[in-house]
Amino acid sequence: MEPDGNFPLPPPFDEAVRRHEHELMRYLMRTTRDREDALDVFQEMWLRAYRAWPTLASAEGVRPWLYRIATNLCLNRSRDRMRRARVIAEDAPEFVSETSSINGSNEAVVHLRDAIAALPSKQREAFVMRKFGGLDYEEIAAALACSPESARAGVYQALKKLRAAAGG
Amino acid sequence: MKHRAIARKVPRRARPDAEAVSILADDLPAPPDAAIAGDGIDAMVEDAHRRMARALRRFRRPAVRAGITESPLGRLLVAEGPRGLLAVAYLDTPGAAAPLEALRSGYDVIEDSAVAVRVREEIDRLLAGDSAPIDGHPVDLSLVAGDFQRRALAHLRRVPPGAVVTYQGLAEAIGAPSGQRAIGNSMASNPLPVYVPCHRVIRSDGAIGNYGGGVERKLSLLRAEGFEIGPDKRLPPQAVWGHRRSHIFCRPGCAAVRRASRPRWMIFADAEHACGAGMRPCKLCAPA
Structure with a gap:
């Protein structure tokens, strides 16, 4: 490779893993709040990224793209969990009422998550990447293939809806 | 059934906790979570590496x-x-x-x-x-x-x-x-x-x-590679036909060229290249 060359490829997969794994693990821990969940999503995220690696056009956008995969996996997971919880609630009321009455503040967080999961997908992804991933609007825009203004508007709309849902 | 009634009575919008409130206060990234410590994350990454290596091995592409x-x-x-x-x-x-x-x-x-x-x-x-x-x-x-x-x-x-x-x-x-x-x-x-x-x-x-x-x-x-090709982009007249099996080379028009099976012929830039490839000249058309 010429020193000035522009090799038309993203970095090797393993290099990207090394570069981003810690911040993504932190992000996953933050969004899932569960060690096992975070580990599961982490692995699934990298496996998906690996499979899709050949479709990546360039080095730019690798980070937001990874955040997008991570975000979607987390949000899908919490949605599935809610669905499951609802089924359990009907089948085994004792179990659910016991856990939900033990920790009231957890419930508020669950409600916030519930409300996040109910957001339109673009607002939801933008909000989670912004709040828990700490991405800037340029990066969110790259991940969602939209303009930074539209990413900002998505977060704004999400905040508005979540505040309303929280009754505040 | 009593428990179920209690679970249903909890209002969905009740009690936003302090963390939820602070998250919804502005559009800035939420402050780092003190409960998620750096060395804890390191250990998790280590752990994840072991699991991932196993999973990746199955469909890793060659390098x-x-x-x-x-x-x-x-x-x-x-x-x-x-x-x-x-x-x-x-x-x-x-x-x-x-x-x-x-x-x-x-x-x-x-x-x-x-x-x-x-x-x-x-x-x-x-x-x-x-x-x-x-x-x-x-x-x-x-x-x-x-x-x-x-x-x-x-x-x-x-x-x-x-x-x-x-x-x-x-x-x-x-x-x-x-x-x-x-x-x-x-x-x-x-x-x-x-x-x-x-x-x-x-x-x-x-x-x-x-x-x-x-x-x-x-x-x-x-x-x-030795072909003297002119502006007409055709083989030069000194090109010779060499037979792979008999190791004999001929002029293009030689009767032997017409007779022997075509797949076995190669065309050399000139007699010298044919000799270099271990061929000897035909006695009928004497190309060299």
């Missing part, structure tokens, strides 16, 4: 090293796998993106300039008259699309510099006597030009024909 080089034949993309050279692509041609896509879908492509530098040196030496480094460089025909093309290209590796075969002759040699057009297509999509010498295939009428990297490149390669 190839690839780079770009400025060669005398133009800008080239070069890729080499563990079994040999996989791709050489002229980057200024319309189909230049195809080999890279093919590489990326089947391999983990790692940028490495050393491979490209080595190929450039070998091409320099070929153009200076020394084909040994290229002949000795192992090639991997994995990117070749089908069995027909693979057979055609494998056969071509046996045509030495200073010699050419015809599309028709190559078609017959791999057992497809009516396949000269398919041979043309196979040459056009050769993933390893120069290393699999598709420039050493010409038309039966003596015109040098087309080339995936452009006719000018085919001309420079054939000229570097």
Whole structure:
């Protein structure tokens, strides 16, 4: 490779893993709040990224793209969990009422998550990447293939809806 | 049933906690969570590595090293796998993106300039008259699309510099006597030009024909290998026909050329190249 060359490829997969794994693990821990969940999503995220690696056009956008995969996996997971919880609630009321009455503040967080999961997908992804991933609007825009203004508007709309849902 | 009633009574919008409130206060990133400590994350990453290595092993793509080089034949993309050279692509041609896509879908492509530098040196030496480094460089025909093309290209590796075969002759040699057009297509999509010498295939009428990297490149390669090709882009009059089996070479019009089976003929740049390839002159037409 010429020193000035522009090799038309993203970095090797393993290099990207090394570069981003810690911040993504932190992000996953933050969004899932569960060690096992975070580990599961982490692995699934990298496996998906690996499979899709050949479709990546360039080095730019690798980070937001990874955040997008991570975000979607987390949000899908919490949605599935809610669905499951609802089924359990009907089948085994004792179990659910016991856990939900033990920790009231957890419930508020669950409600916030519930409300996040109910957001339109673009607002939801933008909000989670912004709040828990700490991405800037340029990066969110790259991940969602939209303009930074539209990413900002998505977060704004999400905040508005979540505040309303929280009754505040 | 009593419990169920309690669970239902909890209002959905009740009690937003302090954290939820602070998260919804503005659009700034939420402050780091003190409960998620750095060394805890390190341990998790370690743990995840072990699990991932197991899962990845199942569908890991083989690694190839690839780079770009400025060669005398133009800008080239070069890729080499563990079994040999996989791709050489002229980057200024319309189909230049195809080999890279093919590489990326089947391999983990790692940028490495050393491979490209080595190929450039070998091409320099070929153009200076020394084909040994290229002949000795192992090639991997994995990117070749089908069995027909693979057979055609494998056969071509046996045509030495200073010699050419015809599309028709190559078609017959791999057992497809009516396949000269398919041979043309196979040459056009050769993933390893120069290393699999598709420039050493010409038309039966003596015109040098087309080339995936452009006719000018085919001309420079054939000229570097000893063919004195003029502006008419045809084989020179001193070219001779050599028979692979009998190791005898003849003038183009010799009766022996018309008689013997076509797949076994190669056309040499001149008598000297034919002798260099271990052939002796025909006693009928006395080409040397």
